[in-house]
Structures are given as structure tokens and as C-alpha cells.
Amino acid sequence: MNLALRDIRHNLGRFLLTCFGLGLLLGVALAMIGIYRGVVEEALSLARALRADIWVVEANTRGPFAEASRIAGDVREAVARVAGVVAAGSVTFQIVEARHAGGPGGDEAWDAERLRERAGEAGRQRIGAVLRLQVVGWEPDRPGGPPEIVAGRGIGRGRLEMVVDRSAGIPPGAMVEMANVRYRVVGLTQRTVSTGGDPLAWITLRDAQELQFRLTPPAARRALQGGGGGMPQDTVNAVVARLSPHARPDEIAGRIRQWKHFAVLTAAEQEAVLTRSVVERARRQLGMFTGILLLVSAVIVALIIYTLTMDKVREIATLKLIGAPDRSIVALVMQQALLLGAAGFAGGTALLLLVKDYFPRRVLLGPEEIAGFGLVVFVICLAASLLGVRYALRIEPAQALGG
Amino acid sequence: MSDALVELAGIAKGFGTGEARVQALADITLSVAAGEVVGLRGPSGSGKSTLLNLVACILEPDAGVLRLAGETVWQGGWRRRDLRAFRRTHIGFIFQFHNLLPFLDATDNVALALTLNGVGLGEARRRARELLDYLQVGRRAVAMPSKLSGGEAQRVAIARALANHPRIILADEPTAALDSERAQIAMDLLRRVAREQAAAVLVVTHDDKIFSRFDRLVSLRDGRIEGEMRPAEARA
Numbered sequence: 001m002n003l004a005l006r007d008i009r010h011n012l013g014r015f016l017l018t019c020f021g022l023g024l025l026l027g028v029a030l031a032m033i034g035i036y037r038g039v040v041e042e043a044l045s046l047a048r049a050l051r052a053d054i055w056v057v058e059a060n061t062r063g064p065f066a067e068a069s070r071i072a073g074d075v076r077e078a079v080a081r082v083a084g085v086v087a088a089g090s091v092t093f094q095i096v097e098a099r100h101a102g103g104p105g106g107d108e109a110w111d112a113e114r115l116r117e118r119a120g121e122a123g124r125q126r127i128g129a130v131l132r133l134q135v136v137g138w139e140p141d142r143p144g145g146p147p148e149i150v151a152g153r154g155i156g157r158g159r160l161e162m163v164v165d166r167s168a169g170i171p172p173g174a175m176v177e178m179a180n181v182r183y184r185v186v187g188l189t190q191r192t193v194s195t196g197g198d199p200l201a202w203i204t205l206r207d208a209q210e211l212q213f214r215l216t217p218p219a220a221r222r223a224l225q226g227g228g229g230g231m232p233q234d235t236v237n238a239v240v241a242r243l244s245p246h247a248r249p250d251e252i253a254g255r256i257r258q259w260k261h262f263a264v265l266t267a268a269e270q271e272a273v274l275t276r277s278v279v280e281r282a283r284r285q286l287g288m289f290t291g292i293l294l295l296v297s298a299v300i301v302a303l304i305i306y307t308l309t310m311d312k313v314r315e316i317a318t319l320k321l322i323g324a325p326d327r328s329i330v331a332l333v334m335q336q337a338l339l340l341g342a343a344g345f346a347g348g349t350a351l352l353l354l355v356k357d358y359f360p361r362r363v364l365l366g367p368e369e370i371a372g373f374g375l376v377v378f379v380i381c382l383a384a385s386l387l388g389v390r391y392a393l394r395i396e397p398a399q400a401l402g403g
Numbered sequence: 404m405s406d407a408l409v410e411l412a413g414i415a416k417g418f419g420t421g422e423a424r425v426q427a428l429a430d431i432t433l434s435v436a437a438g439e440v441v442g443l444r445g446p447s448g449s450g451k452s453t454l455l456n457l458v459a460c461i462l463e464p465d466a467g468v469l470r471l472a473g474e475t476v477w478q479g480g481w482r483r484r485d486l487r488a489f490r491r492t493h494i495g496f497i498f499q500f501h502n503l504l505p506f507l508d509a510t511d512n513v514a515l516a517l518t519l520n521g522v523g524l525g526e527a528r529r530r531a532r533e534l535l536d537y538l539q540v541g542r543r544a545v546a547m548p549s550k551l552s553g554g555e556a557q558r559v560a561i562a563r564a565l566a567n568h569p570r571i572i573l574a575d576e577p578t579a580a581l582d583s584e585r586a587q588i589a590m591d592l593l594r595r596v597a598r599e600q601a602a603a604v605l606v607v608t609h610d611d612k613i614f615s616r617f618d619r620l621v622s623l624r625d626g627r628i629e630g631e632m633r634p635a636e637a638r639a
């Protein structure tokens with residue numbers, strides 16, 4: 001005869017209400033875990049999107065994400081000649097305010113209504129809306145380009161074309177305006193965002209360098225033009241290289257470092273820089289808050305179990321009077337704690353899975369995160385029930401007597 | 404007295420300290436033999452419940468010797484480690500307030516006592532139903548305690564106390580909530596159990612209608628035994 005279940009059934013309404021409240025709390029805690037994991041994942045998505053084995057950047061920097069880095073574009077050729085390097089490409093990065101400029105055909109007047117219809121489900125797009133893009137310039141056919149295209153096509157050699165992350169909400173065929181120049185979106189990627197959560201947009205290196213030039217304030221621009229005869233200088237932010245499968249990244253990075261003019265990061269080092277320095281504060285902030293939420297949940301579960309136990313003093317004393325062993329009494333308290341935790345966990349998880357895609361930034365909740373959280377909730381409930389168990393074991397049988 | 408199941412010698416019990424100290428029992432010497440039904444009477448506050456709770460090993464005496472079922476249970480301290488197991492197997496207790504578990508129905512309240520002693524749930528429920536039928540509350544077998552009348556609840560509590568065939572049965576005003584006919588039935592049942600199971604039955608009561616059902620009636624006053632009479636002998 002399971003006393004825990006029978007008692008719950010007797011006070012079902014109250015138990016469900018408690019589970020509901022706990023479910024909300026655990027849902028928030030789980031959301032924090034998802035947001036935390038999302039921030040870390042997004043931080044790495046930029047570096048991973050480029051699928052580079054090594055990064056060659058300006059000497060004495062940890063660029064191009066943690067610090068500014070500028071190197072000459074022809075470094076790429078020197079890197080490409082290193083044994084073990086399969087391909088190398090120059091890349092630039094810049095964060096640009098862009099405007100969703102509506103329909104296909106750069107000069108053609110567009111009818112917002114018609115375009116919305118055409119966009120169909122993607123009608124969420126706000127034509128004329130300003131959005132921040134992390135623009136990546138790369139040399140087509142060389143490393144640094146977009147990963148898997150999920151809609152439309154890749155850029156090829158076309159000028160003024162763009163591949164952009166789906167989260168920007170711009171459908172293929174639409175136009176994006178940056179620094180008064182319109183780019184046609186030809187393809188979409190997904191889950192490619194910057195460390196700040198901005199969608200990534202790929203354009204050709206030449207377009208990117210021109211864009212850079214146009215975005216430079218006029219005074220600085222005149223200084224640049226002084227030597228270059230009107231064309232922007234061939235500087236890039238980094239050279240990324242893909243290595244042959246047998247090459248050891250550390251070893252090749254070491255060899256390039258010996259040139260003394262550049263800093264070199266392997267993919268692993270780049271990821272470490274991104275998580276430990278670029279998003280470090282956000283990560284620690286979220287991590288701390290998640291910790292606090294879990295602590296609060298633990299305290300609340302403990303309080304709930306403690307009160308549930310206090311409400312049952314007479315029943316527990318009676319059980320002791322009729323000779324129930326401690327084992328039965330411990331089971332009564334612990335099973336209720338675990339049931340409460342399980343119900344709260346299930347409710348909170350279900351709730352969050354329903355709403356997680358409505359968050360503006362990524363909430364990463366895989367089976368791993370959920371299983372891990374379940375384990376944490378289990379441990380919290382066990383620990384929290386100890387307080388109730390201690391209380392229950394101290395109840396004297398004589399407390400069953402009297403009115 | 405080798406067949407005495409309950410033996411108290413020089414038992415004393417006080418509550419509180421200093422000014423607030425109450426000497427609830429002083430120098431109580433009493434024994435109840437197997438098959439004997441003994442009544443405890445006395446004015447309110449005379450120590451009847453305290454005496455019963457001492458025998459049930461719920462309260463710890465201050466002095467004296469307490470022997471139950473031939474075993475010294477208390478003498479200067481508890482002599483038995485597992486009092487709860489002892490209660491479960493030797494003592495049936497009927498409380499002044501019925502103390503049924505509110506989340507179990509009548510049948511399971513009785514069956515629980517059996518399952519705690521290792522009886523399987525199905526068999527425990529079958530025996531519980533039998534007992535409830537016998538105590539004329541069979542038709543309330545699936546009712547929750549909150550839906551039972553005082554008398555019905557008391558009879559379920561009696562069934563629970565008797566379920567494990569204990570050798571020592573203690574009852575604190577078991578008939579207070581029963582009408583006189585059912586009170587007689589309950590007392591007859593206790594007498595029968597005493598005889599058939601060779602159990603010692605100690606019953607606290609105010610109810611003079613059932614005095615005739617006792618082998619002996621012990622009167623308490625201010626925590627001391629004032630006197631003793633034998634209604635059965637008186638009748639004979």
C-alpha cells in the first residue's frame with residue numbers, strides 16, 4: 001500500500017497546485033540553462049560557420065573577434081603555400097546597420113503588400129526595418145564562406161549578392177541595403193549568428209572591402225585614398241585556412257608563428273578565446289543567475305516538503321503508534337518529494353519546449369540539457385526532502401494522542 | 404503470577420518541572436492476566452490515559468518496573484530497543500480519539516496494520532473486511548474517515564487494533580462515541596478476544612452501563628489506585 005500516493009490522491013487539488021507553481025519555477029530555471037547554453041553555442045557559431053582549421057591574424061592580437069586585427073590581403077598566398085594547408089582565404093568582418101529594402105529588382109518599385117503575400121509564412125519580415133548584420137566578406141571558392149545553404153543558392157561569383165542567416169527574416173529574392181548599396185539575397189543559412197546574436201551575412205570580399213570603404217568616415221577615407229588612387233587598400237581581418245586531414249593544426253600554427261609577423265590560432269584556440277573572453281561576462285552573468293535560480297528552487301522544494309510533513313504530524317505519529325517502521329515513514333516523505341519534483345520538472349520542461357522558439361535569441365535545450373537538469377532536480381528534491389525526513393523521524397508517537 | 408501479560412510495579416510518572424509539575428501517576432502496581440478484561444475508571448485528570456500510554460510504551464515512566472508479555476520493558480530505562488516492532492506485534496491500541504489515517508478508506512486503515520506485519524495486501528484487505536463486517540461497519544468499508552460518524556470511526560479503529568491478534572489490548576474510552584447497544588457489542592467483542600486469544604485487555608471508561616462487562620474495575624484518583632472491585636463476582 002503506497003502511503004505517499006494515497007495521501008497525494010486525498011489532497012490532489014493542493015498537490016497539483018503546488019506542482020504547477022514548482023513547474024513554473026523549474027521552467028524558468030531551465031530557460032536560464034537554455035539561454036546560457038544558447039549564448040555559448042552562438043558565441044561559437046561564428047567561428048564554426050567558417051569551418052577554419054587555423055586563423056592567421058595580426059601579430060600580438062587574439063583577433064578578429066576578441067581584438068581588432070588587420071593584415072595584408074596577400075598573406076593568404078603565403079599561408080596557402082605552407083605544407084599541410086589545403087586552402088586559405090582572406091576574410092573580413094564588420095557589423096553593419098542594414099535595411100530590409102523589400103522586393104526583387106533593385107530599382108524596380110516594389111509593392112509592399114504584394115511582397116508580403118509572396119513571402120507567405122515569412123510575412124513576419126518587416127520591410128524597411130533596420131537590422132544589424134555581422135557581414136563576412138570572403139573569396140568565393142576559398143575557405144570562409146557560408147556553411148550549408150538551407151534555401152536558395154550560394155553566391156558563386158555574382159557581385160552585390162548576399163547569403164544571410166534565416167533569423168534576419170529576409171527571404172531569398174529580397175533586397176538588403178547597406179551604405180546606400182543594394183544587395184540581393186540569394187540564399188539562406190541557419191544557426192549562423194555573431195557572438196552578439198546578430199545574423200551573419202556573407203558577401204564577396206571585394207564587395208566587403210568596398211562596403212568598408214564607404215562606411216569609413218570621410219576624413220579617414222581621404223587619407224586612405226591619398227596613397228591608393230581611389231581603390232580601397234587590400235587589407236583583411238584574418239586569413240583562414242583548411243588543413244589536410246593528416247596535418248596537425250598545432251604544428252602548422254607553430255610554423256606560421258615563426259614568421260613573427262602574425263598571430264595564429266587553431267580552431268580550438270579560437271573557440272576558447274570566444275567563450276573565455278568575448279562572451280565571458282555574459283556567460284558568467286547567466287551562469288550565476290542560473291545557479292541562484294537552482295538554489296532558490298532547492299530552498300522552495302525544501303520548504304514545500306517541510307510544510308507537507310508538518311501538516312502530517314498526527315498521521316505520522318499514528319503510523320509510529322501502530323508500529324510502522326522508520327523505513328515506511330522515510331518512504332512517505334521522500335516519495336512525495338520526488339513525485340513533486342518529477343511533476344514540476346515535467347510541467348516546467350513541457351512549458352519551456354512550447355515557448356522556447358519565441359525567444360529572440362537561441363535557447364539551446366537538447367536531450368543533454370534536459371537530462372542534466374532532470375538529474376539536478378532529482379538531487380535537489382532528495383536533498384530538500386532530508387529536512388522533512390529529519391522532522392518526520394523526530395515526531396513522537398505520543399503526538400498522535402489528544403484532540 | 405506467570406500468566407500476567409501486563410505487570411506494573413511502583414510505576415510513577417510526572418509532567419513538567421518546578422511550579423508546573425504535575426504528578427500524573429504515583430506508585431502504581433497493577434497486573435492484568437491473559438484472558439482478563441480490566442476496567443480503569445476515575446475522574447477526569449486522574450491519570451487513566453497516562454497509565455494506558457505507559458503500558459503502550461508511548462510514554463516513558465519515571466520510576467518502577469514495566470513488564471509486558473513476560474519481558475521487562477522498562478526498568479530505569481527502556482530495556483527493549485525496537486519499541487515500535489514490539490507495539491506492532493504485541494499491542495493493539497484503541498485511542499480516545501480514533502486516529503484513523505485520513506487518506507485511507509476504512510478497509511485500508513485496518514489492512515495497513517496487517518501489511519505492516521507482513522501480510523499481503525489482498526489477504527490484508529480480505530481480513531479487514533471480515534473484521535469490519537463483524538463490527539457491523541462493513542457497509543462503510545470504502546468510506547473515507549472524514550465521512551464516518553464518530554461511532555463508525557471508533558469501530559474501524561477497534562478493527563485496526565484487533566487486526567494483528569495482539570496479546571495486549573489497550574483502549575481509551577472506546578465506547579464513548581457508541582450507543583449503548585453498540586457499546587455492549589464492542590465490549591463483548593473485547594471479552595471474546597480476551598478469551599479466545601488469551602489476551603490481556605485494559606479499558607479506560609466512564610461508562611457505567613458497561614461496568615458489568617469487566618472482570619475487575621480499578622479506580623484511580625489523583626494518580627493513585629484508590630480501589631478495586633469485581634463486578635462479575637458481585638453479580639454472581
Ligand SMILES: Nc1ncnc2c1ncn2[C@@H]1O[C@H](COP(=O)(O)OP(=O)(O)OP(=O)(O)O)[C@@H](O)[C@H]1O
Binds near residue numbers: 425427446448449451
Ligand atoms: N503531555 C502532558 N503534559 C503535561 N501534563 C499532562 C500531559 N498529559 C497528561 N497531563 C496531566 O496529567 C494528569 C493526568 O492526565 P490524563 O490524561 O492521564 O487524565 P485522564 O484520567 O485520562 O483524564 P480524562 O478522563 O479527562 O481523559 C492531568 O493533570 C493532565 O493535565
Ligand SMILES: [Mg+2]
Binds near residue numbers: 451452453499575
Ligand atoms: Mg484520558
